[in-house]
Structures are given as structure tokens and as C-alpha cells.
Amino acid sequence: MVESGKEMLDSRNERLRQRTQLLVELQQVNSIVNSLSGCLEPAEIARKVTDGLSELRSAVTAVTRGEYWGITAPSESICLSDREQEIIRLLATGLRDRDIASQLIV
Numbered sequence: 323m324v325e326s327g328k329e330m331l332d333s334r335n336e337r338l339r340q341r342t343q344l345l346v347e348l349q350q351v352n353s354i355v356n357s358l359s360g361c362l363e364p365a366e367i368a369r370k371v372t373d374g375l376s377e378l379r380s381a382v383t384a385v386t387r388g389e390y391w392g393i394t395a396p397s398e399s400i401c402l403s404d405r406e407q408e409i410i411r412l413l414a415t416g417l418r419d420r421d422i423a424s425q426l427i428v
Contacts, residue, residue, distance in 0.1 A: 335401060340385050342410055347381035347391055 351374050384391035402410070405426075412422045 336388075338402065338407060338410060340388065341414055343390070344381065344385045345410075345413060347385070348378070350392065351378045351381070 381391045409422060409426070412425060417425070
């Protein structure tokens, strides 16, 4: 019974790690979007947006299959504290740093 609980916790941590990885990869795509400022021609803007969406699709597909995208796999399992997991859950809901800080009373 104890092993079953450990396996459930490991599975939960793995799902949380995958979601965290997806957030990192989405930030990479966001940096592409931010690079669109300035005096670009519409065709160039369209190309950059299309490239960014293609990268996003690749990232989401890889992460949903449990694969890594854009980084190497960690050499060992990463265990997050309850506080770290809570922060990541709040990030995943779309809250910003300031909103998270007010919810956690930081």
C-alpha cells in the first residue's frame, strides 16, 4: 500500500514537471512574439507568427507524449516542496507574480 502511494506521488510529480516544462517552453514562444515589435513588413510578421505557432505545437505535442522539447532531460528526479508546487499551480492558472504574491501573502 505504501508503494502504491509513492507511485501515485511520483506520477503526480511527473505530471507537474511536464506542466512546468510546458510553461518554460511557452515562455520561449512568448519571446518570439515579443520580437515582433518594430517596423516589420506584414509578410515578415506572418512568417514569425507561423514559426512561433509551429514551435508551440511541437512543444505541446512533445510534452503531452511525456517527451522533452528544447532541453535535455534532468539526470535525476526533481521533487518540489509543497510551496513550490502551489506556486506552479497558480502560474498554470495564468496568475502573474504580483497576484501570486498577494494570494500567498508574501
